[in-house]
Amino acid sequence: MNILEIEHCRKQFDGNEVLTDISLTVSEGQVVSIIGPSGSGKSTLLRCATLLETMDGGSLRYLGKSAVRDEGGKSVYASAAELKEIRSCFGLVFQNFNLFPHYSVLKNITEPPMLIQKRDRTEVLETARDLLEKMGLADKADAYPYQLSGGQQQRVSIARALAMKPKMLFFDEPTSALDPELTGEILKVIRALAAEHMTMVIVTHEMAFARDVSDHVIFMDGGVIVEQGDPHAIINNPSHDRTIQFLSRFN
Amino acid sequence: MTLTAMIAKMSEGLGRTCAIFFLTLLFSLPLGLLVALLRMSKNRLVSTVTRAIISFLRGTPLMLQLIAVAYGPFYLFGATLLVKQKLLAIIIAFSLNYAAYFAEIYRGGIESMPVGQYEAAAVLGYSRTQTFMRIILPQVVKRILPSVTNEVITLVKDTSMAFTLAYMEMFSIGKQIATSQSSFLPFVIAGVFYYLMNSVVAFAMSRCEKSLGYYR
Numbered sequence: 001m002n003i004l005e006i007e008h009c010r011k012q013f014d015g016n017e018v019l020t021d022i023s024l025t026v027s028e029g030q031v032v033s034i035i036g037p038s039g040s041g042k043s044t045l046l047r048c049a050t051l052l053e054t055m056d057g058g059s060l061r062y063l064g065k066s067a068v069r070d071e072g073g074k075s076v077y078a079s080a081a082e083l084k085e086i087r088s089c090f091g092l093v094f095q096n097f098n099l100f101p102h103y104s105v106l107k108n109i110t111e112p113p114m115l116i117q118k119r120d121r122t123e124v125l126e127t128a129r130d131l132l133e134k135m136g137l138a139d140k141a142d143a144y145p146y147q148l149s150g151g152q153q154q155r156v157s158i159a160r161a162l163a164m165k166p167k168m169l170f171f172d173e174p175t176s177a178l179d180p181e182l183t184g185e186i187l188k189v190i191r192a193l194a195a196e197h198m199t200m201v202i203v204t205h206e207m208a209f210a211r212d213v214s215d216h217v218i219f220m221d222g223g224v225i226v227e228q229g230d231p232h233a234i235i236n237n238p239s240h241d242r243t244i245q246f247l248s249r250f251n
Numbered sequence: 252m253t254l255t256a257m258i259a260k261m262s263e264g265l266g267r268t269c270a271i272f273f274l275t276l277l278f279s280l281p282l283g284l285l286v287a288l289l290r291m292s293k294n295r296l297v298s299t300v301t302r303a304i305i306s307f308l309r310g311t312p313l314m315l316q317l318i319a320v321a322y323g324p325f326y327l328f329g330a331t332l333l334v335k336q337k338l339l340a341i342i343i344a345f346s347l348n349y350a351a352y353f354a355e356i357y358r359g360g361i362e363s364m365p366v367g368q369y370e371a372a373a374v375l376g377y378s379r380t381q382t383f384m385r386i387i388l389p390q391v392v393k394r395i396l397p398s399v400t401n402e403v404i405t406l407v408k409d410t411s412m413a414f415t416l417a418y419m420e421m422f423s424i425g426k427q428i429a430t431s432q433s434s435f436l437p438f439v440i441a442g443v444f445y446y447l448m449n450s451v452v453a454f455a456m457s458r459c460e461k462s463l464g465y466y467r
Contacts, residue, residue: 050374051373051374052370052373052374084376087374087375087376088376090374091374092374094367094370094371096367098365098367098368098370098371099371100368100371100372100386101390101466101467102389102390102393102466111385112375112376112377115377115381115385116375116376116377116381117376144465144466144467145466146466146467160375164375164376
């Protein structure tokens, strides 16, 4: 079953085309990594998929439900109520965490499910405790974000996203703000999620990680998908000149 | 007239001084937030008109605004001013004037919030109102508290401007005593009163800041 379907996505910023005709399908349990140089449009694609950015053309569907449909090359968005429902299908983990600094770790995780999804308080608290346990942060429930390391904050933000019980998770360069040691912490968590068959789309600069954890790798440059396919094939033996050049330092 | 008699007489006006102070805060703090939101409106007409009003309120003396609110209706409609209406005129003029200053403080605070906070809330499904009330505003309050303290301290001293309308608060009474007794002492007493009131304000505001100090 397809969780996410993007077709012919186009996006311009002030006349500059940053995404040109991007199509992407993610099926249940699939882990897709998007790699590519800065400014290639990876993050913009993620932001279009998570409705943080509006696309100019193309369509977007989650679980077959249409969030954006294409009418004669122009994107038309669904109603606010429909989009609200569709938003609960996915979670997003940011590069710089974006935890709510005035909430404790526990409240960061429990408020959204209780407030937005109107879920039962006892059930949400139990879910949150389980997630914190899983993230190795059981003793940090009452701490505030500023008291945590970057790696711990990122694990809280993953727990916050998971508490909404999303069908899939997006990661936007989840380790780019972290030092190598803390990066390892986060990659371990994402690996564990992959082992549980969590559907994920990961924008990353960690090539070895992308190769090992993904089912599918996409290389983007200049707003287009240059090459995509099997992770080992793409990262170890790229065929396109631009991909070879980009990965030359890694290989 | 003895010193204690002067202090006793002037103290009778403290209730009115406090009335101006608290009523102005009560109305200008929420009004300032509303004005800030209008000022930041995406509608160009709304934001331009709001900006012009703020510019006028900040660019002309409070005393002038006080006189305009108090006597404007008389010149326009021939209405006369009663004592109760004096307080009303003062509260209207003060609230509008302070709302303009508070609006710019709120705006600075709101605009200083990182966009990531809005985005995190949006992805989690928070509505615009929920995002503002639960995520943005609480953090803005913490950020603007020192600037708000400044304005509140100024407000304590500005209450003395009510003497323009001969509204018998503490300072107006003092001024009257000073004239009738040919004494400078009432002004010294008024200075001490204001200083004491502001010490309380400064203490209360630093308590507020401390209570918001649990996060960064």
